[in-house]
Amino acid sequence: MPELPEVEVLRRDLESRLPKPARISRIHFFAPKLRTPLQLPTALEKASWDVLAIGRRSKFLIFETNHGILISHLGMSGYWRVEAALNLIKHDHVVLQWKSGEFWVYNDPRRFGVFEFYPSIDKVKWFSRLGPEPFTDEFMSDAVVRSMRSSGRAIKSIIMDAQVMVGVGNIYASEALFRAGINPFKSGRKVPYKKMDELRRVIRTTLLNAIKGGGSSIRDYVHAGGEKGRFQDKHLVYGREGKSCVKCGTIIQSRKCQGRSTFWCRVCQS
DNA sequence: CTTACCGCCTGTCGGC
């Protein structure tokens, strides 16, 4: 369920809730597995973990610890919650038991999420072919616009391709394309350089504004304390099929783009 | 090489 803004909001939330000292006394796993098996190296099964920082790469949370890193991906339906006393419910898969007595619990009904240990960040197979983060200098390089224009696929598929750039999922793809005035189905090769450069900037500001708004809560997404995001109230096209375009009043369209619902205004976007 | 489509899962919702 989360795209970059939701994961970043969660990251900040969790980091601010880190107990002091930030020591995990035990990590518990519950069957069944997520996308990948839940397991730690035997030598670390009973270890305590000092959490040095909580980072993010793409849509992954990264718990940096004295033993290596623990990565968490929320898939489509995952969330973390912070509890003073452990109260397990259906679909809980991972529990971080803190020395402070708190519990951080990962719950994921659809089990598309991931929770894995790696000795270091360069060993994470999921990170090996990722494109640039939207808030870096690299994202502003000519190479990114060139890569966005180098494919004949629909531009929406291109900006959702993590090898081109990370963080843009199904909601923000439609939102950014509306804000940039580009039809989601337009071939990347047919978007002029200047227009593509504008789209890149719009993606950045859209994601940034979504973070400021606490992310989008369409159905499942909540912060670690259970609060919802507010950015869904700022959606201009996503989920607005049949309603009026906020700019011109034309009825918002919806159609599948490679299996994902896509929303746009046929007048404002060309 | 490219690109569209299919699984992976559970839960919810709308139509009949």
Place this chain on the structure above:
DNA sequence: TGCCGACAGGCGGTAA
């Protein structure tokens, strides 16, 4: 009421 299909913030594998 219940059943059944469609759909849901992701992403890798695969077939053409």
